[in-house]
Amino acid sequence: MALDVNKYRNKIRENNPRFNMVPFIDVVFTILIFLMVTSSFSAADQTQSDSGKPQMSESNGSSEYYLIPVAGLKKVTVNGQDMSSYIRNSAIAVHTNVIDYGEITIRPKNGEIIITTPPDFAIDKAVTIPSTG
Secondary structure, three states: OOOOHHHHHHHHHHOOOOOOHHHHHHHHHHHHHHHHHHOOOOOOOOOOOOOOOOOOOOOOOOOOEEEEEOOOOOEEEEOOEEOHHHOEOOEEEEEHHHHHHOEEEEEOOOOEEEEEOOOOOOHHHHEEOOOOO
């Protein structure tokens, strides 16, 4: 029995398969909508407090103090003690542990920063005069 290869080859060439895109697009969008509705989107780190202070898990750099500039800064209090003498050019340098574990409230309208240090942290080390260079 001989096979007619040319007949089979011609049959394949004539029969062009067609792919209807409309049902394919409908199915893809249905799956996409299903995944969007059933997924829960949340931030990776939800440990941000209600005070509005950004959470700093690690300090990027070797500095022990970080500069906090506030336009028109006039008053800085640390645990109720006035530390306004440390203000230079409307800025104050705050210790990284105070930023990480304490509480800092900035009132730009009053030109005031109120700092609460972590427990057992020395008030005199919480802030310092910003370095000029």
